[in-house]
Amino acid sequence: MPADTNHRPVVTRFAPSPTGALxxxxxxxxxxxxAYARGHxxxxxxxxxxxxxxRSSPESTRGIIxxxxxxxxMWDEGPKGPCMKQACDCGKGPDEDFDPYNRQVGDNGPYFxxxxxxxxxxxxxxxxxxDAGEAYEEDGxxxxxxxxxxGDIAFDDAVYGHIEVKAEDLExxxxxxxxxxxxxxxxxxxxxxxxxxxxVTHVIRGQEHLSNTTKHAAxxxxxxxxxxxxxxxxxPTWVHTPSIMNPGGSKMSKRDKxxxxxxxxxxxxxxxxxxxxxxxxxxxxxxxDADNNDNDITLAIAHKLGLKLPExxxxxxxxxxxxxxxCLNYIALLGWNPGDNQEKFDxxxxxKHFDFDRVGKANSTFDRDKLRSFNxxxxxxxxxxxxxxxxxxYVKNYRPDWQEASVFNGDDWQTFCTAVxxxxxxxxxxxxxxxxxxxEDDGIEYDFAPKPIRKAMTNSNGAGVKLLGEVRAAFDGLxxxxxxxxxHEKINELAEAAGINMGKYAQPVRIAVAGSPVTPPLxxxxxxxxxxxxxxxxxxxxxxxxxxxxxxx
Ligand code: GLU
Numbered sequence: 001m002p003a004d005t006n007h008r009p010v011v012t013r014f015a016p017s018p019t020g021a022l023x024x025x026x027x028x029x030x031x032x033x034x035a036y037a038r039g040h041x042x043x044x045x046x047x048x049x050x051x052x053x054x055r056s057s058p059e060s061t062r063g064i065i066x067x068x069x070x071x072x073x074m075w076d077e078g079p080k081g082p083c084m085k086q087a088c089d090c091g092k093g094p095d096e097d098f099d100p101y102n103r104q105v106g107d108n109g110p111y112f113x114x115x116x117x118x119x120x121x122x123x124x125x126x127x128x129x130x131d132a133g134e135a136y137e138e139d140g141x142x143x144x145x146x147x148x149x150x151g152d153i154a155f156d157d158a159v160y161g162h163i164e165v166k167a168e169d170l171e172x173x174x175x176x177x178x179x180x181x182x183x184x185x186x187x188x189x190x191x192x193x194x195x196x197x198x199x200v201t202h203v204i205r206g207q208e209h210l211s212n213t214t215k216h217a218a219x220x221x222x223x224x225x226x227x228x229x230x231x232x233x234x235x236p237t238w239v240h241t242p243s244i245m246n247p248g249g250s251k252m253s254k255r256d257k258x259x260x261x262x263x264x265x266x267x268x269x270x271x272x273x274x275x276x277x278x279x280x281x282x283x284x285x286x287x288x289d290a291d292n293n294d295n296d297i298t299l300a301i302a303h304k305l306g307l308k309l310p311e312x313x314x315x316x317x318x319x320x321x322x323x324x325x326x327c328l329n330y331i332a333l334l335g336w337n338p339g340d341n342q343e344k345f346d347x348x349x350x351x352k353h354f355d356f357d358r359v360g361k362a363n364s365t366f367d368r369d370k371l372r373s374f375n376x377x378x379x380x381x382x383x384x385x386x387x388x389x390x391x392x393x394y395v396k397n398y399r400p401d402w403q404e405a406s407v408f409n410g411d412d413w414q415t416f417c418t419a420v421x422x423x424x425x426x427x428x429x430x431x432x433x434x435x436x437x438x439x440e441d442d443g444i445e446y447d448f449a450p451k452p453i454r455k456a457m458t459n460s461n462g463a464g465v466k467l468l469g470e471v472r473a474a475f476d477g478l479x480x481x482x483x484x485x486x487x488h489e490k491i492n493e494l495a496e497a498a499g500i501n502m503g504k505y506a507q508p509v510r511i512a513v514a515g516s517p518v519t520p521p522l523x524x525x526x527x528x529x530x531x532x533x534x535x536x537x538x539x540x541x542x543x544x545x546x547x548x549x550x551x552x553x
Contacts, residue, residue: 010042038351046078077106140178258293321427376425484527512541
Protein backbone atom coordinates (compact mmCIF):
# COMPACT_ATOMS: atom_id res chain seq x y z
CA MET A 1 0.00 0.00 0.00
CA PRO A 2 1.48 3.40 -0.86
CA ALA A 3 1.97 5.61 2.17
CA ASP A 4 -0.69 7.92 0.83
CA THR A 5 -2.59 8.26 -2.41
CA ASN A 6 -0.29 11.18 -3.20
CA HIS A 7 2.78 9.17 -2.20
CA ARG A 8 3.45 11.46 0.68
CA PRO A 9 5.31 10.03 3.69
CA VAL A 10 3.04 9.07 6.57
CA VAL A 11 2.36 11.87 9.02
CA THR A 12 -0.07 11.45 11.91
CA ARG A 13 -0.86 13.78 14.73
CA PHE A 14 -2.54 14.00 18.09
CA ALA A 15 -4.42 17.26 18.40
CA PRO A 16 -5.91 17.64 21.88
CA SER A 17 -7.92 20.64 22.97
CA PRO A 18 -6.48 21.62 26.35
CA THR A 19 -9.81 22.00 28.11
CA GLY A 20 -9.16 19.44 30.84
CA ALA A 21 -7.08 16.43 31.70
CA LEU A 22 -6.14 13.83 29.10
CA UNK A 23 -8.99 11.31 28.98
CA UNK A 24 -8.13 7.66 28.56
CA UNK A 25 -9.91 7.72 25.17
CA UNK A 26 -7.66 10.58 24.09
CA UNK A 27 -4.66 8.53 25.13
CA UNK A 28 -5.88 5.70 22.92
CA UNK A 29 -6.20 8.09 19.97
CA UNK A 30 -2.65 9.29 20.61
CA UNK A 31 -1.47 5.69 20.88
CA UNK A 32 -2.98 4.65 17.55
CA UNK A 33 -1.60 7.74 15.81
CA UNK A 34 1.82 7.15 17.36
CA ALA A 35 1.83 3.44 16.46
CA TYR A 36 0.78 4.02 12.87
CA ALA A 37 3.50 6.61 12.33
CA ARG A 38 6.15 4.43 13.95
CA GLY A 39 5.11 1.36 11.98
CA HIS A 40 5.25 3.23 8.67
CA UNK A 41 8.50 5.12 9.15
CA UNK A 42 6.38 8.21 9.49
CA UNK A 43 6.22 11.24 11.68
CA UNK A 44 4.01 11.85 14.71
CA UNK A 45 3.07 15.43 15.55
CA UNK A 46 1.61 16.90 18.72
CA UNK A 47 -0.51 19.97 18.07
CA UNK A 48 -2.45 21.88 20.69
CA UNK A 49 -5.87 23.05 19.56
CA UNK A 50 -6.45 25.96 21.89
CA UNK A 51 -8.70 28.26 19.89
CA UNK A 52 -11.50 27.94 22.43
CA UNK A 53 -10.08 30.67 24.62
CA UNK A 54 -12.63 30.33 27.40
CA ARG A 55 -12.11 26.63 27.95
CA SER A 56 -8.41 26.20 27.18
CA SER A 57 -5.77 26.55 29.85
CA PRO A 58 -1.96 26.33 30.10
CA GLU A 59 -2.28 23.95 33.10
CA SER A 60 -4.29 21.58 31.03
CA THR A 61 -1.76 21.84 28.17
CA ARG A 62 1.05 20.99 30.55
CA GLY A 63 -0.97 18.17 32.11
CA ILE A 64 -1.67 16.58 28.73
CA ILE A 65 1.99 16.81 27.74
CA UNK A 66 3.11 15.30 31.05
CA UNK A 67 0.67 12.43 30.63
CA UNK A 68 1.91 11.67 27.12
CA UNK A 69 5.48 11.66 28.37
CA UNK A 70 4.52 9.37 31.25
CA UNK A 71 2.90 6.98 28.79
CA UNK A 72 6.04 7.08 26.66
CA UNK A 73 4.34 8.30 23.49
CA MET A 74 6.99 10.65 22.21
CA TRP A 75 6.30 12.95 19.29
CA ASP A 76 8.65 14.16 16.57
CA GLU A 77 7.31 17.69 16.27
CA GLY A 78 5.45 19.91 18.66
CA PRO A 79 5.85 21.61 22.02
CA LYS A 80 8.75 20.23 24.03
CA GLY A 81 7.90 18.13 27.06
CA PRO A 82 9.30 18.47 30.56
CA CYS A 83 12.85 17.41 31.30
CA MET A 84 12.73 13.96 32.80
CA LYS A 85 16.38 13.73 33.82
CA GLN A 86 18.54 15.87 36.07
CA ALA A 87 21.14 16.19 33.36
CA CYS A 88 18.91 17.43 30.59
CA ASP A 89 20.14 20.07 28.19
CA CYS A 90 18.01 22.83 29.69
CA GLY A 91 19.98 22.58 32.91
CA LYS A 92 16.83 22.48 35.04
CA GLY A 93 15.73 19.69 37.32
CA PRO A 94 13.32 16.99 36.25
CA ASP A 95 9.77 17.99 35.51
CA GLU A 96 10.34 21.70 36.08
CA ASP A 97 7.40 23.98 35.43
CA PHE A 98 8.22 23.74 31.75
CA ASP A 99 7.13 26.22 29.14
CA PRO A 100 5.75 24.38 26.11
CA TYR A 101 4.63 27.63 24.48
CA ASN A 102 8.15 28.91 24.00
CA ARG A 103 9.99 25.66 23.44
CA GLN A 104 8.83 23.80 20.36
CA VAL A 105 10.55 21.51 17.87
CA GLY A 106 9.84 21.00 14.18
CA ASP A 107 9.68 22.87 10.88
CA ASN A 108 5.92 23.16 10.81
CA GLY A 109 5.39 25.23 13.92
CA PRO A 110 4.12 26.89 15.84
CA TYR A 111 2.17 23.94 17.18
CA PHE A 112 -0.36 25.95 19.18
CA UNK A 113 -3.35 27.08 17.18
CA UNK A 114 -3.55 30.29 19.21
CA UNK A 115 -0.04 31.15 18.02
CA UNK A 116 -0.84 30.19 14.44
CA UNK A 117 -3.89 32.44 14.54
CA UNK A 118 -1.75 35.34 15.76
CA UNK A 119 0.43 34.90 12.70
CA UNK A 120 -2.62 35.41 10.50
CA UNK A 121 -2.29 31.97 9.00
CA UNK A 122 -5.98 31.09 9.06
CA UNK A 123 -7.06 34.58 8.01
CA UNK A 124 -5.08 34.18 4.82
CA UNK A 125 -7.11 31.17 3.72
CA UNK A 126 -10.37 32.62 4.97
CA UNK A 127 -9.74 35.64 2.76
CA UNK A 128 -9.21 33.37 -0.25
CA UNK A 129 -12.57 31.73 0.41
CA UNK A 130 -14.30 35.09 0.91
CA ASP A 131 -12.78 36.52 -2.26
CA ALA A 132 -13.86 33.53 -4.30
CA GLY A 133 -17.43 33.67 -2.97
CA GLU A 134 -17.05 30.30 -1.24
CA ALA A 135 -17.64 31.91 2.12
CA TYR A 136 -19.49 34.96 3.37
CA GLU A 137 -19.69 37.14 6.45
CA GLU A 138 -22.77 37.41 8.66
CA ASP A 139 -22.99 38.99 12.14
CA GLY A 140 -19.21 39.21 12.21
CA UNK A 141 -18.77 35.47 11.67
CA UNK A 142 -17.53 33.89 8.44
CA UNK A 143 -19.49 30.93 7.07
CA UNK A 144 -18.60 28.41 4.39
CA UNK A 145 -21.27 27.86 1.76
CA UNK A 146 -22.61 24.34 1.67
CA UNK A 147 -25.88 22.83 0.40
CA UNK A 148 -26.58 23.21 -3.31
CA UNK A 149 -23.51 25.39 -3.72
CA UNK A 150 -21.23 22.47 -2.98
CA GLY A 151 -23.40 19.44 -3.68
CA ASP A 152 -23.42 16.02 -2.01
CA ILE A 153 -20.28 15.06 -0.09
CA ALA A 154 -18.90 11.54 0.21
CA PHE A 155 -15.79 10.19 1.85
CA ASP A 156 -14.34 6.86 2.91
CA ASP A 157 -13.45 6.25 6.49
CA ALA A 158 -10.86 3.54 7.17
CA VAL A 159 -13.05 2.08 9.93
CA TYR A 160 -16.64 3.12 9.20
CA GLY A 161 -16.47 2.75 5.44
CA HIS A 162 -18.20 4.82 2.78
CA ILE A 163 -20.21 7.77 4.03
CA GLU A 164 -22.31 10.03 1.86
CA VAL A 165 -24.34 13.06 2.88
CA LYS A 166 -26.84 14.76 0.57
CA ALA A 167 -26.45 18.45 -0.23
CA GLU A 168 -29.79 19.33 1.38
CA ASP A 169 -28.53 17.97 4.70
CA LEU A 170 -25.39 20.09 4.64
CA GLU A 171 -25.83 23.54 6.14
CA UNK A 172 -23.49 26.50 5.89
CA UNK A 173 -21.25 26.58 8.95
CA UNK A 174 -19.01 29.03 10.75
CA UNK A 175 -15.31 28.88 9.92
CA UNK A 176 -14.31 32.03 11.79
CA UNK A 177 -16.03 33.19 14.95
CA UNK A 178 -17.23 36.74 15.44
CA UNK A 179 -15.97 39.27 17.96
CA UNK A 180 -17.10 37.31 21.01
CA UNK A 181 -15.04 34.35 19.79
CA UNK A 182 -11.99 36.58 19.29
CA UNK A 183 -12.36 36.32 15.50
CA UNK A 184 -10.57 32.99 15.80
CA UNK A 185 -11.07 30.13 13.39
CA UNK A 186 -13.47 27.41 14.48
CA UNK A 187 -12.14 23.95 15.19
CA UNK A 188 -13.34 22.78 11.75
CA UNK A 189 -11.33 25.34 9.88
CA UNK A 190 -8.18 25.27 12.00
CA UNK A 191 -7.97 21.49 12.03
CA UNK A 192 -8.09 21.31 8.24
CA UNK A 193 -5.59 24.12 7.63
CA UNK A 194 -3.15 22.69 10.12
CA UNK A 195 -3.44 19.11 8.98
CA UNK A 196 -2.95 20.20 5.37
CA UNK A 197 -0.04 22.53 6.07
CA UNK A 198 1.66 20.04 8.37
CA UNK A 199 1.39 17.32 5.73
CA VAL A 200 -0.83 15.08 7.85
CA THR A 201 -1.78 12.04 5.79
CA HIS A 202 -3.85 10.10 8.33
CA VAL A 203 -6.29 11.78 10.67
CA ILE A 204 -6.98 9.39 13.53
CA ARG A 205 -9.56 10.51 16.08
CA GLY A 206 -12.61 9.55 18.10
CA GLN A 207 -15.82 8.67 16.29
CA GLU A 208 -17.58 11.72 17.74
CA HIS A 209 -15.83 13.59 14.92
CA LEU A 210 -17.23 11.39 12.17
CA SER A 211 -20.17 13.72 11.68
CA ASN A 212 -17.81 16.71 11.35
CA THR A 213 -15.93 15.15 8.52
CA THR A 214 -18.14 16.31 5.66
CA LYS A 215 -17.40 19.88 6.77
CA HIS A 216 -13.70 19.12 6.74
CA ALA A 217 -13.88 17.47 3.33
CA ALA A 218 -15.60 20.59 1.96
CA UNK A 219 -12.81 22.83 3.26
CA UNK A 220 -10.08 20.59 1.80
CA UNK A 221 -11.78 20.53 -1.58
CA UNK A 222 -12.44 24.26 -1.68
CA UNK A 223 -8.88 25.17 -0.78
CA UNK A 224 -7.36 22.59 -3.13
CA UNK A 225 -9.17 24.36 -5.94
CA UNK A 226 -8.43 27.91 -4.85
CA UNK A 227 -4.74 27.36 -4.12
CA UNK A 228 -4.26 25.18 -7.15
CA UNK A 229 -2.39 22.83 -4.86
CA UNK A 230 -4.16 19.51 -4.88
CA UNK A 231 -1.34 17.77 -3.01
CA UNK A 232 -1.11 19.98 0.07
CA UNK A 233 -4.90 20.14 0.26
CA UNK A 234 -5.51 16.49 -0.59
CA UNK A 235 -8.00 14.91 1.75
CA PRO A 236 -6.26 12.74 4.33
CA THR A 237 -7.25 9.19 5.19
CA TRP A 238 -9.82 9.52 7.95
CA VAL A 239 -9.74 6.93 10.68
CA HIS A 240 -12.44 7.25 13.32
CA THR A 241 -12.16 5.02 16.34
CA PRO A 242 -15.05 3.50 18.33
CA SER A 243 -16.03 4.87 21.75
CA ILE A 244 -14.98 3.44 25.08
CA MET A 245 -17.94 2.51 27.28
CA ASN A 246 -18.56 1.71 30.94
CA PRO A 247 -19.77 -1.81 31.69
CA GLY A 248 -23.27 -0.33 32.23
CA GLY A 249 -23.35 0.87 28.61
CA SER A 250 -22.80 4.61 29.14
CA LYS A 251 -19.89 6.37 27.47
CA MET A 252 -16.83 6.51 29.72
CA SER A 253 -16.66 10.18 30.52
CA LYS A 254 -15.38 12.77 32.95
CA ARG A 255 -18.93 13.02 34.29
CA ASP A 256 -18.59 9.52 35.76
CA LYS A 257 -16.60 10.90 38.65
CA UNK A 258 -19.29 13.44 39.54
CA UNK A 259 -21.89 10.71 39.16
CA UNK A 260 -20.07 8.42 41.60
CA UNK A 261 -19.65 11.25 44.12
CA UNK A 262 -23.32 12.25 43.80
CA UNK A 263 -24.50 8.71 44.39
CA UNK A 264 -22.25 8.25 47.41
CA UNK A 265 -23.34 11.58 48.86
CA UNK A 266 -26.98 10.59 48.52
CA UNK A 267 -26.44 7.21 50.16
CA UNK A 268 -24.42 8.74 52.99
CA UNK A 269 -27.06 11.47 53.23
CA UNK A 270 -24.54 14.30 53.31
CA UNK A 271 -26.80 17.30 53.54
CA UNK A 272 -24.19 19.92 52.82
CA UNK A 273 -20.49 20.08 52.37
CA UNK A 274 -19.32 22.49 55.07
CA UNK A 275 -18.27 26.00 54.21
CA UNK A 276 -14.81 24.95 55.35
CA UNK A 277 -14.59 22.84 52.20
CA UNK A 278 -14.87 26.04 50.21
CA UNK A 279 -18.10 24.96 48.54
CA UNK A 280 -21.06 27.24 48.12
CA UNK A 281 -24.25 25.64 49.50
CA UNK A 282 -26.34 26.48 46.46
CA UNK A 283 -23.75 25.02 44.12
CA UNK A 284 -23.64 21.91 46.27
CA UNK A 285 -27.42 21.50 46.09
CA UNK A 286 -27.32 21.98 42.33
CA UNK A 287 -24.63 19.33 42.13
CA UNK A 288 -26.77 16.85 44.05
CA ASP A 289 -29.64 17.61 41.68
CA ALA A 290 -27.28 16.86 38.78
CA ASP A 291 -27.41 20.45 37.51
CA ASN A 292 -23.61 20.61 37.43
CA ASN A 293 -20.69 18.20 37.56
CA ASP A 294 -18.39 20.48 39.50
CA ASN A 295 -14.98 18.94 40.01
CA ASP A 296 -14.31 20.70 43.33
CA ILE A 297 -17.51 19.33 44.79
CA THR A 298 -16.75 15.88 43.43
CA LEU A 299 -13.36 15.94 45.13
CA ALA A 300 -14.73 17.38 48.38
CA ILE A 301 -17.32 14.58 48.63
CA ALA A 302 -14.76 11.92 47.76
CA HIS A 303 -12.45 13.31 50.43
CA LYS A 304 -15.16 13.48 53.08
CA LEU A 305 -16.39 9.95 52.44
CA GLY A 306 -13.02 8.37 51.68
CA LEU A 307 -14.52 7.48 48.31
CA LYS A 308 -12.35 6.15 45.52
CA LEU A 309 -13.50 7.86 42.32
CA PRO A 310 -13.48 5.86 39.07
CA GLU A 311 -10.34 6.40 37.00
CA UNK A 312 -11.16 8.24 33.78
CA UNK A 313 -8.19 10.43 32.94
CA UNK A 314 -4.66 9.22 32.33
CA UNK A 315 -3.44 10.80 35.54
CA UNK A 316 -6.14 8.97 37.52
CA UNK A 317 -4.57 5.71 36.39
CA UNK A 318 -1.12 7.00 37.24
CA UNK A 319 -2.35 7.98 40.69
CA UNK A 320 -4.01 4.61 41.17
CA UNK A 321 -0.69 2.91 40.57
CA UNK A 322 -1.00 1.43 37.10
CA UNK A 323 2.14 1.04 35.01
CA UNK A 324 2.20 3.07 31.79
CA UNK A 325 3.00 0.08 29.58
CA UNK A 326 0.01 -1.77 31.00
CA CYS A 327 -2.33 1.17 30.40
CA LEU A 328 -1.17 1.37 26.80
CA ASN A 329 -1.45 -2.35 26.25
CA TYR A 330 -4.93 -2.42 27.72
CA ILE A 331 -6.30 0.60 25.87
CA ALA A 332 -4.89 -0.66 22.57
CA LEU A 333 -7.17 -3.67 22.99
CA LEU A 334 -10.18 -1.37 23.26
CA GLY A 335 -10.98 -1.30 19.58
CA TRP A 336 -8.00 -3.17 18.16
CA ASN A 337 -6.49 -6.64 18.44
CA PRO A 338 -3.52 -8.29 16.77
CA GLY A 339 -5.71 -11.06 15.45
CA ASP A 340 -4.19 -14.14 17.02
CA ASN A 341 -5.67 -14.00 20.52
CA GLN A 342 -2.52 -12.38 21.75
CA GLU A 343 -3.43 -9.88 24.44
CA LYS A 344 -0.15 -8.91 26.04
CA PHE A 345 2.24 -6.77 24.04
CA ASP A 346 4.47 -3.74 24.29
CA UNK A 347 4.82 -0.56 22.27
CA UNK A 348 7.34 -2.12 19.96
CA UNK A 349 4.96 -4.93 19.06
CA UNK A 350 2.12 -2.48 18.59
CA UNK A 351 4.11 -0.24 16.28
CA LYS A 352 4.99 -3.26 14.13
CA HIS A 353 1.48 -4.72 13.96
CA PHE A 354 -0.98 -1.87 14.30
CA ASP A 355 -3.11 -1.17 11.26
CA PHE A 356 -6.61 0.12 10.66
CA ASP A 357 -8.01 -3.06 9.19
CA ARG A 358 -8.23 -4.57 12.66
CA VAL A 359 -9.88 -1.58 14.29
CA GLY A 360 -13.49 -2.57 14.91
CA LYS A 361 -16.56 -0.40 14.54
CA ALA A 362 -18.22 -1.67 17.71
CA ASN A 363 -17.77 0.31 20.90
CA SER A 364 -15.68 -1.44 23.50
CA THR A 365 -16.22 -1.86 27.22
CA PHE A 366 -13.64 -0.79 29.73
CA ASP A 367 -13.08 -3.72 32.06
CA ARG A 368 -11.32 -2.53 35.21
CA ASP A 369 -10.81 -6.05 36.56
CA LYS A 370 -8.97 -7.03 33.43
CA LEU A 371 -6.76 -3.94 33.58
CA ARG A 372 -6.01 -4.70 37.22
CA SER A 373 -5.07 -8.26 36.45
CA PHE A 374 -2.84 -7.11 33.55
CA ASN A 375 -1.18 -4.73 35.97
CA UNK A 376 -0.60 -7.45 38.56
CA UNK A 377 0.97 -9.66 35.89
CA UNK A 378 3.25 -6.85 34.75
CA UNK A 379 4.29 -6.04 38.32
CA UNK A 380 5.23 -9.70 38.88
CA UNK A 381 7.33 -9.62 35.73
CA UNK A 382 9.43 -6.67 36.92
CA UNK A 383 12.84 -7.44 38.38
CA UNK A 384 13.08 -6.93 42.14
CA UNK A 385 15.10 -3.77 41.65
CA UNK A 386 12.73 -2.34 39.08
CA UNK A 387 9.73 -2.97 41.28
CA UNK A 388 11.44 -1.31 44.25
CA UNK A 389 12.23 1.61 41.99
CA UNK A 390 8.66 1.88 40.63
CA UNK A 391 7.12 1.67 44.06
CA UNK A 392 9.73 4.09 45.42
CA UNK A 393 8.86 6.60 42.69
CA TYR A 394 5.20 6.19 43.52
CA VAL A 395 5.81 6.85 47.22
CA LYS A 396 7.81 9.98 46.38
CA ASN A 397 5.01 11.35 44.23
CA TYR A 398 1.92 10.29 46.11
CA ARG A 399 2.58 8.97 49.57
CA PRO A 400 4.07 11.44 52.02
CA ASP A 401 2.88 9.10 54.77
CA TRP A 402 5.46 6.51 53.70
CA GLN A 403 8.27 8.89 52.84
CA GLU A 404 9.31 9.51 56.43
CA ALA A 405 8.95 5.91 57.56
CA SER A 406 12.07 3.92 58.37
CA VAL A 407 10.92 1.11 56.06
CA PHE A 408 11.32 3.53 53.14
CA ASN A 409 15.06 3.24 53.45
CA GLY A 410 17.89 1.26 51.89
CA ASP A 411 17.77 -2.46 52.58
CA ASP A 412 14.45 -2.35 54.41
CA TRP A 413 12.76 -0.93 51.33
CA GLN A 414 14.11 -3.67 49.10
CA THR A 415 13.07 -6.29 51.67
CA PHE A 416 9.56 -4.89 51.85
CA CYS A 417 9.19 -4.65 48.09
CA THR A 418 10.42 -8.17 47.51
CA ALA A 419 7.93 -9.46 50.08
CA VAL A 420 4.91 -7.72 48.55
CA UNK A 421 5.67 -7.84 44.84
CA UNK A 422 4.05 -11.17 44.14
CA UNK A 423 0.58 -10.13 45.29
CA UNK A 424 0.50 -6.46 44.31
CA UNK A 425 -1.99 -5.60 41.60
CA UNK A 426 -1.40 -1.86 41.80
CA UNK A 427 1.39 0.16 43.36
CA UNK A 428 -0.53 1.57 46.33
CA UNK A 429 -2.13 -1.75 47.20
CA UNK A 430 0.80 -3.07 49.31
CA UNK A 431 1.16 0.35 50.92
CA UNK A 432 -2.47 0.44 51.95
CA UNK A 433 -2.43 -3.17 53.09
CA UNK A 434 0.60 -2.63 55.31
CA UNK A 435 0.11 0.71 57.00
CA UNK A 436 0.93 -1.03 60.28
CA UNK A 437 4.56 -0.85 59.19
CA UNK A 438 4.54 2.93 59.26
CA UNK A 439 2.26 3.31 62.29
CA GLU A 440 3.41 4.27 65.77
CA ASP A 441 3.52 1.28 68.10
CA ASP A 442 0.66 2.70 70.13
CA GLY A 443 -1.27 3.44 66.95
CA ILE A 444 -2.25 -0.19 66.33
CA GLU A 445 -5.85 -0.79 67.29
CA TYR A 446 -7.15 -4.16 68.39
CA ASP A 447 -10.64 -5.26 67.62
CA PHE A 448 -11.43 -8.74 68.87
CA ALA A 449 -14.83 -8.99 67.26
CA PRO A 450 -13.94 -10.25 63.74
CA LYS A 451 -14.13 -14.02 63.47
CA PRO A 452 -10.55 -14.73 62.34
CA ILE A 453 -9.28 -12.69 65.27
CA ARG A 454 -11.57 -14.41 67.77
CA LYS A 455 -10.45 -17.74 66.42
CA ALA A 456 -6.76 -16.95 66.67
CA MET A 457 -6.90 -15.15 70.03
CA THR A 458 -9.84 -15.32 72.36
CA ASN A 459 -11.78 -18.48 71.54
CA SER A 460 -11.33 -21.56 73.77
CA ASN A 461 -10.76 -19.46 76.79
CA GLY A 462 -8.13 -17.27 75.24
CA ALA A 463 -5.94 -20.11 73.92
CA GLY A 464 -4.25 -17.83 71.38
CA VAL A 465 -3.64 -15.14 73.96
CA LYS A 466 -1.84 -17.67 76.11
CA LEU A 467 0.35 -18.72 73.18
CA LEU A 468 1.12 -15.07 72.51
CA GLY A 469 2.24 -14.74 76.15
CA GLU A 470 4.61 -17.66 75.61
CA VAL A 471 6.01 -16.05 72.48
CA ARG A 472 6.51 -12.77 74.33
CA ALA A 473 8.59 -14.51 76.99
CA ALA A 474 10.61 -16.42 74.41
CA PHE A 475 11.35 -13.30 72.32
CA ASP A 476 12.68 -11.43 75.31
CA GLY A 477 16.13 -12.95 75.20
CA LEU A 478 16.63 -12.81 71.45
CA UNK A 479 19.29 -10.53 69.96
CA UNK A 480 18.19 -7.43 68.11
CA UNK A 481 20.23 -8.24 65.03
CA UNK A 482 18.48 -10.31 62.44
CA UNK A 483 15.46 -10.30 64.72
CA UNK A 484 12.88 -11.43 62.19
CA UNK A 485 14.78 -14.54 61.29
CA UNK A 486 15.58 -15.65 64.84
CA UNK A 487 12.08 -14.80 66.04
CA HIS A 488 10.65 -16.94 63.30
CA GLU A 489 12.91 -19.83 64.29
CA LYS A 490 11.90 -19.39 67.88
CA ILE A 491 8.23 -19.71 66.94
CA ASN A 492 9.04 -22.90 65.05
CA GLU A 493 10.77 -24.31 68.12
CA LEU A 494 7.84 -23.44 70.36
CA ALA A 495 5.41 -25.09 67.97
CA GLU A 496 7.48 -28.20 67.68
CA ALA A 497 7.90 -28.52 71.42
CA ALA A 498 4.18 -28.08 71.96
CA GLY A 499 3.34 -30.41 69.07
CA ILE A 500 1.02 -27.88 67.47
CA ASN A 501 0.85 -26.13 64.13
CA MET A 502 3.17 -23.17 63.87
CA GLY A 503 0.29 -20.97 62.71
CA LYS A 504 -1.26 -21.21 66.17
CA TYR A 505 1.69 -19.15 67.43
CA ALA A 506 2.20 -17.05 64.31
CA GLN A 507 -1.36 -15.73 63.90
CA PRO A 508 -1.51 -14.06 67.33
CA VAL A 509 1.88 -12.48 66.64
CA ARG A 510 0.63 -11.10 63.34
CA ILE A 511 -2.47 -9.72 65.02
CA ALA A 512 -0.34 -8.17 67.74
CA VAL A 513 2.03 -6.36 65.40
CA ALA A 514 -0.41 -5.47 62.61
CA GLY A 515 -3.88 -5.48 64.15
CA SER A 516 -4.89 -8.09 61.57
CA PRO A 517 -3.81 -11.63 60.70
CA VAL A 518 -2.76 -10.62 57.16
CA THR A 519 0.86 -9.51 56.85
CA PRO A 520 3.84 -10.22 54.62
CA PRO A 521 5.81 -13.33 55.68
CA LEU A 522 6.34 -13.19 59.43
CA UNK A 523 10.13 -13.17 59.40
CA UNK A 524 10.13 -10.20 57.00
CA UNK A 525 7.45 -8.41 58.97
CA UNK A 526 9.31 -8.76 62.27
CA UNK A 527 12.59 -7.83 60.65
CA UNK A 528 11.12 -4.59 59.34
CA UNK A 529 9.57 -3.76 62.72
CA UNK A 530 12.58 -4.72 64.81
CA UNK A 531 12.65 -6.18 68.28
CA UNK A 532 11.53 -3.27 70.41
CA UNK A 533 8.47 -2.41 68.30
CA UNK A 534 7.51 -6.07 68.14
CA UNK A 535 7.69 -6.47 71.92
CA UNK A 536 5.87 -3.25 72.58
CA UNK A 537 3.05 -4.20 70.24
CA UNK A 538 2.76 -7.67 71.76
CA UNK A 539 2.54 -6.15 75.24
CA UNK A 540 -0.19 -3.75 74.17
CA UNK A 541 -2.08 -6.52 72.45
CA UNK A 542 -1.88 -8.82 75.48
CA UNK A 543 -3.20 -6.05 77.70
CA UNK A 544 -6.01 -5.24 75.27
CA UNK A 545 -6.94 -8.92 74.93
CA UNK A 546 -7.09 -9.40 78.69
CA UNK A 547 -9.24 -6.33 79.15
CA UNK A 548 -11.52 -7.52 76.38
CA UNK A 549 -11.90 -11.01 77.83
CA UNK A 550 -12.60 -9.62 81.29
CA UNK A 551 -15.27 -7.35 79.89
CA UNK A 552 -16.88 -10.36 78.20
CA UNK A 553 -16.71 -12.60 81.28
N1 GLU B 1 -9.09 19.10 19.07
C1 GLU B 1 -9.92 18.03 18.64
C2 GLU B 1 -10.34 17.20 19.82
O1 GLU B 1 -9.69 17.28 20.86
C3 GLU B 1 -9.16 17.19 17.65
C4 GLU B 1 -9.99 16.42 16.74
C5 GLU B 1 -9.16 15.84 15.63
O2 GLU B 1 -8.29 15.03 15.98
O3 GLU B 1 -9.33 16.21 14.50
O4 GLU B 1 -11.29 16.50 19.77
